[in-house]
Amino acid sequence: MRESTFILLLMLLAVPIAGELKFHPFQDEFRVSFGTTAFFFLLLWLRPSLLAGILTGIIVVLFRIILDFFYLDAFSFLHSFHMHLPAFFFYTTFACLFSVFRVNTLHHRPLLVGILGTFAEITANLVELSFRSPSWEGVFQLSVVGQIAVIAVIRSFFVLSFFSMIQLRHAKWMEQEQRVRNERVLMLVSNLYEESIHLKKTLHQVEDITRECYELYREMKERIEVADGNKYAKKLLLIAGQVHEVKKDNQRIYAGLSKLISDENARDYMPLGELVTIVVHAQEKYARLLDKNIRFTSRVEIPYLSCHIYTTLSLINNLVANSVEAITDRGTVSIGVTMNETEEWIRFCIADDGPGIAVKDVELLFIPGFTTKYDGRGNPSTGIGLSYVKEMITNLQGNIDITEPAEGYTTVFDIRLPVASLIQKG
Numbered sequence: 096m097r098e099s100t101f102i103l104l105l106m107l108l109a110v111p112i113a114g115e116l117k118f119h120p121f122q123d124e125f126r127v128s129f130g131t132t133a134f135f136f137l138l139l140w141l142r143p144s145l146l147a148g149i150l151t152g153i154i155v156v157l158f159r160i161i162l163d164f165f166y167l168d169a170f171s172f173l174h175s176f177h178m179h180l181p182a183f184f185f186y187t188t189f190a191c192l193f194s195v196f197r198v199n200t201l202h203h204r205p206l207l208v209g210i211l212g213t214f215a216e217i218t219a220n221l222v223e224l225s226f227r228s229p230s231w232e233g234v235f236q237l238s239v240v241g242q243i244a245v246i247a248v249i250r251s252f253f254v255l256s257f258f259s260m261i262q263l264r265h266a267k268w269m270e271q272e273q274r275v276r277n278e279r280v281l282m283l284v285s286n287l288y289e290e291s292i293h294l295k296k297t298l299h300q301v302e303d304i305t306r307e308c309y310e311l312y313r314e315m316k317e318r319i320e321v322a323d324g325n326k327y328a329k330k331l332l333l334i335a336g337q338v339h340e341v342k343k344d345n346q347r348i349y350a351g352l353s354k355l356i357s358d359e360n361a362r363d364y365m366p367l368g369e370l371v372t373i374v375v376h377a378q379e380k381y382a383r384l385l386d387k388n389i390r391f392t393s394r395v396e397i398p399y400l401s402c403h404i405y406t407t408l409s410l411i412n413n414l415v416a417n418s419v420e421a422i423t424d425r426g427t428v429s430i431g432v433t434m435n436e437t438e439e440w441i442r443f444c445i446a447d448d449g450p451g452i453a454v455k456d457v458e459l460l461f462i463p464g465f466t467t468k469y470d471g472r473g474n475p476s477t478g479i480g481l482s483y484v485k486e487m488i489t490n491l492q493g494n495i496d497i498t499e500p501a502e503g504y505t506t507v508f509d510i511r512l513p514v515a516s517l518i519q520k521g
Contacts, residue, residue, distance in 0.1 A: 103147055106137040110151050110186075111158035130155065134186060135212055135254045142199050148190020152183035181226035189219035202262065209255045216247040278373045285408035301338060308335035363405070364518075368398025370407050371430055378415045378428070388425040391415075395432040397441075402517040406487070411443060413484050414508050418447035421506065429504065434514070441517060443510040451505035457497055461485040491516040 114130025134151060141147050156179045163175040192215035193199075201208050220243045221235070312331040375391045382389040411430065418428045431444040452460065461481050488495050493512035501507060 099141060102137055102141045103150070106134065106141070106147060106151055107154045109137070110134045111155045114155060114159075114182075115162075131185075131189075131216060132250055132254055134189065135216070135251065136258060138190065138193055139199065139202075139208075139254075139258050144190045144193040144199070145187075146190075148186045148188075148193070151190070152186035155186060156180060156183050181223045184226055185219045185223040188222045189215050192218060205255055205259055209252045212251040212255065213244075213247045216251060217244055220247070278376055281373060281404060281408060282377050282412070285405045285412060301341060305335055305338045308332075308338060363403060364401040365404050366398055367400045367402050367407070367432060368395045370402060370404065371395050371398075371411065371432065374408065374411050374415055374430070377412065378419055381416060382419050385419065387419065387422060389419060389422055390427045391430070392427065393430040393432075395430075397432065397434050400434075400441075400514075400518065406491070407517060410484055410487060410510070411445070413481070414443075414445040414510075417481065418445060418449060418506070421449035422447060423450065427504075439514055441512050441514055443512070444507065445510075446502075446504035446507040448504050449506060451500065452497065460497070461495075488512065 110130045110133050113133040114128045117128035117130075138144050138147065156176070159179040159182070160172065160175045163179075164170050167175075192211075196211045196215070198208055198211050198215075201211070217240070221240070224239070224243075308331055312335060315331060371393050375393055379389075379391060415428060415430065422428070426448045429444070429446045431442075431446075433442045433444075434440065435442070461484075485495060488510060491512050493510060493516065495511075496509045498507045498509045
């Protein structure tokens with residue numbers, strides 16, 4: 096509503112002024128001006144059209160009468176009103192036809208919009224000429240209609256081309272914004288996916304603890320008959336029950352996360368090349384956030400292979416984020432994706448030219464809680480990123496290795512995964 100009001104006010108201001116940039120093709124009071132161009136252009140953005148035409152016609156007539164009052168020596172209101180009134184019928188007729196044809200619902204068919212706009216302008220011009228001419232014969236002549244038609248075609252399609260360029264630019268901007276939003280959502284969901292994997296692992300651990308507590312309770316009850324023994328056995332049973340409740344709560348959370356993240360349909364799969372691009376965009380922002388100058392390179396030999404979004408993103412993004420955090424101030428991170436000749440395995444190679452990994456730390460790198468990274472205050476990171484990657488790859492029946500430095504890179508993670516573990520089932 097606010098946008099329509101703004102466009103209407105702009106129309107009421109711009110059209111009368113643009114109408115003064117004119118010429119007179121028939122050597123009389125009939126004018127061809129930029130007012131019609133501005134009117135047609137703004138009508139394409141405005142709904143409803145008829146009211147805008149009536150108001151614009153009134154304002155144009157009043158504006159021209161005011162100009163006559165200031166610039167004519169022998170000003171006559173009746174004469175000026177009679178001379179400019181036909182312009183009111185031009186704008187009203189134009190807007191009426193615009194509304195009848197419902198042109199603003201046809202933006203997806205620009206050629207038809209151009210044709211209807213041309214027809215509306217020709218008709219509106221003939222209506223105005225009919226009010227100005229003393230006889231109909233002087234209006235409906237081939238020379239008159241021909242000139243009006245040529246001007247209408249040129250003006251309508253000029254306006255339409257300008258309007259289409261703006262629409263195209265707007266569509267590209269919206270597409271870019273939507274792509275950025277989609278990338279944010281995908282990265283968010285991939286993080287949730289990672290957390291759901293941790294939660295699933297916790298569920299198994301809680302289930303094992305519950306079972307062991309219950310078995311220990313039964314054993315204590317059978318072997319210890321004294322009062323203190325029974326008391327401790329009951330406490331153990333209570334603990335087992337509480338752990339079981341925690342497990343049930345976690346199961347509900349896990350079920351909700353799983354439903355939110357993936358339904359195992361086509362929407363959960365994207366071309367591998369696009370997924371790598373999303374990771375690069377996300378990590379470029381992360382590097383800027385850390386005030387680091389990092390260059391990212393990627394080479395994907397199979398960019399159109401459709402892979403599971405969240406599994407792929409969570410694996411690659413974890414390793415690339417580790418590389419970004421490891422680089423001190425400036426450096427390079429490389430992402431390479433290849434497939435073997437039998438098309439059974441996918442290989443991901445994540446490399447960086449950071450400080451590298453000490454030999455003594457290589458064996459400990461995938462142990463949960465182990466970390467070599469500390470923030471500015473000396474606080475260590477969680478140390479679960481690489482352990483998650485290792486566990487995920489193991490569950491997918493793949494393997495991960497830290498290979499020898501090569502091609503200027505000090506740290507190289509080499510992942511091999513079965514193609515079947517990433518592509519869509521069936």
